[in-house]
Amino acid sequence: MKSPVRPLPFWSKLVLLVVITAAGLLWTGMAGMQERVVVLRMFLFFGSALIAFITPYLLFPDPAAPLMQLGNAGPSGLIRHLVRRVSVLLVSTLLFIAVICFGDIHAPINELAAKAIYFLHGSLFFSGLLFYSVIRYTRSGKSSQFWKESDKGKKLRSDLGEYFKYPIDPGAIPSFINTVVVGALGMIAVSAGAALYGSFGLIFELIPALILVAMAAVSFSKLSRDLPSNYYASTAFFNEFFGETVAGKEQEGKVEVFQLWWVPRPIKSHVWAMLLQLDRKFPAGRVLLAGHLLIWILSYQRPGDELMITAWLLFSLFHHIIIVISLSDQFSPAWFQRWIGSAAEWIFARIWIQFRWILILAVSMLFNSWIFGHVSYSAQAAVLLFYIGSATVISLVSHFYKNVYS
Template sequence: MRRSSPLPPSSLPRQLAFGGLLLLLCGVAILLVEGADVASRAAGLRLWALAGAGLFAVAPPNVLLPDANAPLLQLLNWPPRRLLRYQVGRLVPLVGLVVLPAALLAYADPTAPLRHLGAKTAALGQALLLVLGTAGDSFVHFATLGPRSQAWQEGRAGQWYHDAVEERGQGVSLPRGLVPALFATTRCFLVGLTAVLLTAAGVQMGPTGAGWAPGVLLLGWAGHRLWQERAAYDRHFYHTTAFYDEVMGGGALHATGRDPLPYDALYWVLPRWRPATWAGLRQLDRRLPLGRLVALAHGGLWLLCVRGVSSTVVAGYLGVVLTAQAAACGLLTSDAAAPLSFQRIHQSTLNWIITRTFVNLRWLGAHAASLGLVALFGDAYGAPWVFTWTAVHAGLALGAATVVTLVHEGRARWASA
């Protein structure tokens, strides 16, 4: 059957990774609300909306910018509104990662699924307004960031920041054009945080509608901004994606805030697979700041353990984190990162499985150390728990590497056989 869109579809490993992450998030949501009353569910939904605000503050620039399909879109010459629908469609899966578990947080109640149905629906509605409002606000803010970033890069804006860097040595180690994106991340999260806090305050105040107002206003504001920009969205799209392609895609400007991974740092990889592992990790580092995300995830683990949540919730959280971390190797199976003609020449399918397993094991030591700290300073967990989850990490590393490699290199070999 012929596809309706001329754009290339998402790769199968990415689809599998997304599906696995969604299933795990839904499972964790069910575990979190086991036996919870309506008030606890409402509070949990607001916290979930806050987590969604953090996601939408960070994810859009990484998902939308730069757009690899921009050259093809220029040839297709889509009108502004279709470009807008295309970009919104790219963000919809992220919204689904937040919305579907939120529905389970509200309604997953095996003992009495219909009890307090109205209160559950109201809590879910307020949370969905917050989620959609923060997603829309973040989308329109980042999608129209190109002119502002270009002005910063050329020195036509942000002179105060230039003075702080040049005269007082302050500032971050980034090209000036990327500083607005850094500020935008903080701004979008603060907007979401404010809306969540106002919603909680409105619920506590009691008047009907007070808990709905912040979400309605935020969603309405995002929709108003998007409606205003719809007719000129092609200009925003091409300007923004061209600038970030120049910065992030190897143009004259480069984000030089971090040194690349040195080859000698992979002393723990067997020499036979060290060159390919090093190349894979370099590619992955350019696409995803996985180390920072891993550190943030373990900070969340420590917070859960300090608060004394049940071992089931901790296990579900670790399952989500480790699965998502292992699934990240699927980014190395795109046509740009792993063209099949190159892959077949350099290694067999088995060797690519081993290579990507080593890629996934990069953070095994840090993971074991983090679990060891939890066991050392707490009474709930011990050495067997640390060894078990370290083994789970290794197993998921091998499993994810096997799946994505068989789907990419393995399927191509079978087709050519």
């Protein structure tokens, strides 16, 4: 059965191509080979965290699941469908890796062999880790349902609520484990590849990437035998998980309108509605706190200023995953947006949502520079301007993408 996921229209592909190419050239167009290698490693390091957190949101809940079930799609059809679900992320990332490796404005034909090896390394690494993550999340539905419905899960929910005063759905435990495993695996693989390069040479840095591809292949062979049951179980679980609300003594604190003093009045209701959904379903604060921790760990290693600036730029861009996630109909359906506001209001609302993280980002950079001596004040200001500019661009592109697909 053919996957019902619609491909991007031509103009969207063209815009994506131009934006990714321009970003890659702006970042590494004037860099030497060694700087490109550092940027690629940093990109893969943070890309590991991206894959770990965003995979379930790309895959589930799948609105096409009823059609796939009606068409009695087999394992091969479901595999093609899952690949289509993550294809935009995969193709965009491979294009960006290609620009990092080959976008050498000064010497485009120098060290082509090394550039090709690093492009192969980056492509295998990201593809292997992404598909390994897809497989883990696809087969997590059955265990998630067990923890959600079993007596063990109910007891765990009760214990956590009583002792830690924090409501946790036990069904989320497998997803949490997947997030930790996938993110840690990718970060360890980047570090191991750099160590192998330092000890044995360029070609040996490919080994961790090949291991990730092999792990994905082995996991796929195990999953393919009962892929339909795992796919539909995961779809059912995430559909229920993202669609439910907590009640009674498990009710979490909600953002109140009076707390949004920093939001302009014309878009305050839009921002409140979106934050209400995002805070209920996506733990953005915990995700970004983990990102700050990783940055500080990296800074403790005393890398150069250029590497730290690159890390802060990547991390500032990583914040805008929240904008991408907000496109889901689970957060803000297109009909709801058209009903209560104009295109301009929703674009500004998505931009303004990102302002709640900018003070934390600025303070973290400032204290980091005081303690470790990295990143000048002018560079910090440039990172914050990049943060605002990238939020604006991503909000614009996201809104038009949302309208095309809704």
